Amino acid sequence: MLKMFNLAKMLTIFIYLTSICCFFVTSQNVLSRDILPQNVSSLNTPPQDTSPQDIWYIYEEPIEGLKLYDTRTLKDGTLMIWMAFYDEEDPSCMLSPYFYLRLIERTGRITYINLNYTFTPEVICPINMTFIPLSYNYIMIIYVKSDNGVKGKYGLIINYDSEIISEIYLGNVNDYIIESGRLEKGFIRIEENDKKGIVAWNWLSTLTTGKVVELGSGEFSVPNLLSYTFVNSFNFDLIDGGIGYAYILKYDEMGSSVTNDPNIQYWKIYVSFLREGTYSPTTPSLVYQTTTKLNSLAFKSCF
Template sequence: MIWIAFENEEDPSCMLPYFYLQLIERTGRITYIDLNYTFPPEAVCPINITYIPLGYNYIMIIYVKTNNGVKGKYGLIINYNSEIINEIYLGNVNDYIIDSGTSVKGFICIEEHDKRGIAAWHWLSTPDITTGKVVELGSGEFSVPNLLSYTSVNSFNFSLVDGGIGYAYILRYDEMGSSATNDPNIQYWKIYVSFLREETYSSTTPSLIYQTTTKLNSIAFKSCFYNNNAGYICIVSLNNTITNKNQSRTEVNYYQLELLTTGSFVQFGMVPKEISNTGNFDLYSLIYGGFLVRKYYTNTMAMNFYILDNNGNYKSGGSFGPEFVNINLFRKNSTLLGVKETGNKLEFLLKPLLRLNNQGAEYDNPVIESTKPVVNEVIDSSINFITIKYAIQVRLSTANISIFQLNGDVYKSNLL
């Protein structure tokens, strides 16, 4: 899906109050969504509007609107024919609205956490295929562990590949007494994580996945994503102050925090070589090994990117110029997609990224050695077993394997 927003010439931080979307299918056929709806000023200046795809050919546009003098987040549900199905209230302007990991399993609203670190959540269904109605499937709270002398500072959420979300809590130790002011770094820190899954519609008990052994100024999550080889990988930044001969400097280092959805810790390792935190950039751990760094420029879509190996050495790189209006990363096949606007035409440029490990490329999974039946073979009724041979020891987060059949529509893959 490509969202086309027209910039307000009088104020670049604003957009015109219209919504255009292009849905490009695998065959190359393009569906144009031109919504006959004018969004309110608070949604477009500054830009407070986004969208998520839902199942059964529905899309929900998420935007800010004022009702009776109170700003809130609303969802406008439309179909692929540019028809408005209904509008729903989602929550306060600071609430998070994320998909559940798979479009047919609905979406999740997470309220901003309070001073105690408690955040309420609501799991809402995909619109009914005939009525378009959305219903609440479950609700509850993410609650931080009740630890003496620890305060909840921040949280971070991420989607799970098989439906649901992970919710990480960052807690700071509140040291008392004179020793608290002697160190330029603030305190010790702990990270807990809970998981919310479909069907149970309840969050797991928070699990401790990391705690610092030295004092730090802060800890922050940069990204979390699924990795075939190691469950989930989160990139976190650790900020600390180094003092030497009455001079001090602040240093930011990045680490990979690997975990399973059982709440089990896998490992915590430093991203090789310090990456400068000047400017706007993204940092990803790649499925086929190494890291992708994407650096951006102010007031333009221009972007430089480069690949680092597992030791932090530069291996390759490239760039997209300011003429590109949209740039996306497809992690499974390790490819960047750039969309360039030329007059009334859109041009698409695919840039495959260097794979440091090309094993299992035909499966889009570097840890699969072979399958029986082989990939792309039709599974008929005479086949009683499906065999998957892995190149590594398999650690299943939930002791389950999900197998999907493809029917030509990426939004309608069916679970076997």
């Protein structure tokens, strides 16, 4: 049974494992999404299933009322904790227009980022913001805001000293901003596909000054196959720092004279790969096809 600890301030407890970083959160009111160890008998005693190689820390948030909102881990083991004021009964809205981030290194050193920047109500309720780490100790906060009545996606570049470097326009609200998988390889902006399935992309990175520069740009294009129509597309990360882009195509029975051929492939999926350094997508390759007349075909990531 999970144990809850009655504390005046929220404590964030985390364990650095050899290959995986885990954390545990306790507070006066623990949300269902928070994880608590089942065998913790004391805040100063690590769980029984940890090994001697694990590093055990206890973090106490100095600002009263801040609660854990999200986390991510860097490859060097640094834990990034996004703290926020929000109502537990309605976590879709923040109660404060400010950004708080804690960077906790494996050595136990903590960097506090309390950004002196007021985000607009359309950003905080509902929450229309996130963040990604960049190289050279920079962070980009991604959010939606209106400019002359037109909503767009923007990025606020800050450093670890809570200083604002610049604000950049990232594109339409439906565009995707994707980490390339490695900080030194920047991030990728992918536009929403048009009706023909053509998608524009830009590969960007940061300099030592925090300035964002474009490394490459181009388009993903749907394979031109007779009797097939474009249905959908999706992107996914590659472990080498690039991305993959997949296209789902469906056989058009209405536009073809061949309807009784048992070898007809009713669905096909093609994939292109975009890797750092080349900045040119590979020719789409067929990775899946089926003769089954499915009503639909969807992609679910296992990560």
